Amino acid sequence: MAEQHTDNKHDDNTHDQTTRRDFLKLAWGAAGLLVLGEGALVAYKFFAPKVVAGEFGGVFTIGLLDDFPPGSVTPVTAGRFYLVRLADGGLLALYRKCTHLGCAVPWDQAEGKFICPCHASAFEPDGDVLNPPAPRPLDRFAITVVDGEINVDTGTAIQRDHANQSDIVYPSAEVSS
Amino acid sequence: MSTLDPRPDALPERVIDSIQRDDLPLADDRSRMKFVLNNMILHIHPAKVAKPALKFTYTWGLGGLAILLVMILVFTGVMLMFVYTPTPESAYADMLRLKTEIQFGSLIRNLHHWSGNLLLVTAVLHMLRVFYTGGFRPPREFNWVLGLILLLLVVGANFTGYLLPWDQLAYWAVTVGTSLLDYIPVLGPAVSRLILGGPEVSGATLTNFYGLHVAIIPLTMFFLISFHIWRVRKDTLTLPRNLDEPRPDRVEKVTTIPHLVSIELVFALVMLALIIVWASWIDAPLEEAANPDHSPNPAKAAWYFMGLQELLLHFHPVFGAIVIPGLALVGLATLPYLRFDTDAEGIWFRSRSGRRAAAIGALTALVFTPVLVLLDEYVVDLPSLLPSLPTIISNGWVPLAGLLLMLLVYYQALRFVFRVSACEARQSLFTLLAVSFAVLTVIGVVFRGEGMALMWPWEVL
Numbered sequence: 304m305a306e307q308h309t310d311n312k313h314d315d316n317t318h319d320q321t322t323r324r325d326f327l328k329l330a331w332g333a334a335g336l337l338v339l340g341e342g343a344l345v346a347y348k349f350f351a352p353k354v355v356a357g358e359f360g361g362v363f364t365i366g367l368l369d370d371f372p373p374g375s376v377t378p379v380t381a382g383r384f385y386l387v388r389l390a391d392g393g394l395l396a397l398y399r400k401c402t403h404l405g406c407a408v409p410w411d412q413a414e415g416k417f418i419c420p421c422h423a424s425a426f427e428p429d430g431d432v433l434n435p436p437a438p439r440p441l442d443r444f445a446i447t448v449v450d451g452e453i454n455v456d457t458g459t460a461i462q463r464d465h466a467n468q469s470d471i472v473y474p475s476a477e478v479s480s
Numbered sequence: 481m482s483t484l485d486p487r488p489d490a491l492p493e494r495v496i497d498s499i500q501r502d503d504l505p506l507a508d509d510r511s512r513m514k515f516v517l518n519n520m521i522l523h524i525h526p527a528k529v530a531k532p533a534l535k536f537t538y539t540w541g542l543g544g545l546a547i548l549l550v551m552i553l554v555f556t557g558v559m560l561m562f563v564y565t566p567t568p569e570s571a572y573a574d575m576l577r578l579k580t581e582i583q584f585g586s587l588i589r590n591l592h593h594w595s596g597n598l599l600l601v602t603a604v605l606h607m608l609r610v611f612y613t614g615g616f617r618p619p620r621e622f623n624w625v626l627g628l629i630l631l632l633l634v635v636g637a638n639f640t641g642y643l644l645p646w647d648q649l650a651y652w653a654v655t656v657g658t659s660l661l662d663y664i665p666v667l668g669p670a671v672s673r674l675i676l677g678g679p680e681v682s683g684a685t686l687t688n689f690y691g692l693h694v695a696i697i698p699l700t701m702f703f704l705i706s707f708h709i710w711r712v713r714k715d716t717l718t719l720p721r722n723l724d725e726p727r728p729d730r731v732e733k734v735t736t737i738p739h740l741v742s743i744e745l746v747f748a749l750v751m752l753a754l755i756i757v758w759a760s761w762i763d764a765p766l767e768e769a770a771n772p773d774h775s776p777n778p779a780k781a782a783w784y785f786m787g788l789q790e791l792l793l794h795f796h797p798v799f800g801a802i803v804i805p806g807l808a809l810v811g812l813a814t815l816p817y818l819r820f821d822t823d824a825e826g827i828w829f830r831s832r833s834g835r836r837a838a839a840i841g842a843l844t845a846l847v848f849t850p851v852l853v854l855l856d857e858y859v860v861d862l863p864s865l866l867p868s869l870p871t872i873i874s875n876g877w878v879p880l881a882g883l884l885l886m887l888l889v890y891y892q893a894l895r896f897v898f899r900v901s902a903c904e905a906r907q908s909l910f911t912l913l914a915v916s917f918a919v920l921t922v923i924g925v926v927f928r929g930e931g932m933a934l935m936w937p938w939e940v941l
Contacts, residue, residue: 352673352676352678352684403797405659405662406656407775420777421778422932423932423933436792
């Protein structure tokens, strides 16, 4: 008991010694923090979004290359993207979500560009920004062509600061590789 | 024996006494005060209040009105929970059922909708009232901050509730609103994905928003409102004063029952009647069912976000959505902790020169906000003037720095040309910014039409 009393006053004399009381305080505090951390992790994992296979977020097999003539833009509604076949035969899968505030951007066939109804952003067929406020080109999805069949992976929307030539998939190169 | 069973024959009275300990009716002031202290609901009130603080044209009953609206929202909200399923398949059908099949369905939905909107307006007016009568000064600093958090929760409650009808208005307003999150550096996209339950607004979003709207936000609000009112009691009410009137030495105090409670009840009844008349007359809006494939033109956010959406049309999104609102919130939270050089608690607009300075602020905002909007819309195009810079600088840092510089000049001019005190200059600046935000909101709601182009209100409709 006498020892405990001196422990209480350890602030006055000893600083380099960790008392049993200090250690226990620290241990309880750490245990409390650990519980909070575990709770936060469990809650995060519990609420984290789940991707359902076969729905948006999965891989779409949308048909043969020949179904999409050069110079065409075809909406794939279930996959929420446009399959763009550029005039030179290159392929792009563009996410239809406007990079400004998320509206669904329709393709305007007469104007030959994507025009967002919400804030009048406009995009080239390859997704590049023609008209702000959109801060970057339309996001794209990865395309693979296997035996002339086009697969689009909607799992990750690939963001880009500028439309690059390397974003475009050329089916012949794809087949040969 | 007698201590164990003092009144063997009086069981009914003992049951009543065990619930209600004070003798009713209340005979004198002492018992009235005791009743307030012993009553679980009333004890958030003081037992006695200063008589001048009861003046209606001082508080306008705005805090009380907010409580009334919260109560209406809880009652009608719980009722709506019984007839609503938060899934994309049934949510909109339930709205139609409320309008066509369920008796008084429209009335309850209208009451909930309008009370929610009115709560936001009331909370803002309450905040303005507290600000302009100096009610946020020490010792009430923290209650101002609590009020600010409550205001954000009210916005959150309105926003999450906005999605639940699952019509076009709901779907696209929430799409636009949550897309703002994507612009928060580093964390934004992850947070947006978490609350949306995926990359876009979907069934998962509806589930999340429903949980937030009916459980998490109301529960948090319940505790914070209790805390807020209890703090009002602890910090005491501010007393209204006329211009140049000194602080009173002695204040007459009256018992809360009946002086405060009767005002509260009568005011609540009158407001309840007005809200019911309104909700019987005017239907809450409902458009066609949500269609994720087709954005309406224009796609507008909820009206209370239109000021922000207007900012977004002029600034790079990081600035319009994050930096400027963030600065405004930090500024509001910091206000009560600044140094005060004017004794103005309880005086509307601080003083004679304070009133003049506030009016200058309001007028400046009324003139300059539309002018700046028009200039940016039709004349100045910063990104093409500064083509070598990324838009985050040319349309973000540059105009923000310009605006801050103008505000600084304005503040210094008030201080050293018009010779007003720091408190009065801050009040004028606050007025300028508040009126600017109101003007931006009006422009966004009334003057923005197809493609978010500027047009006259009759062309918008």
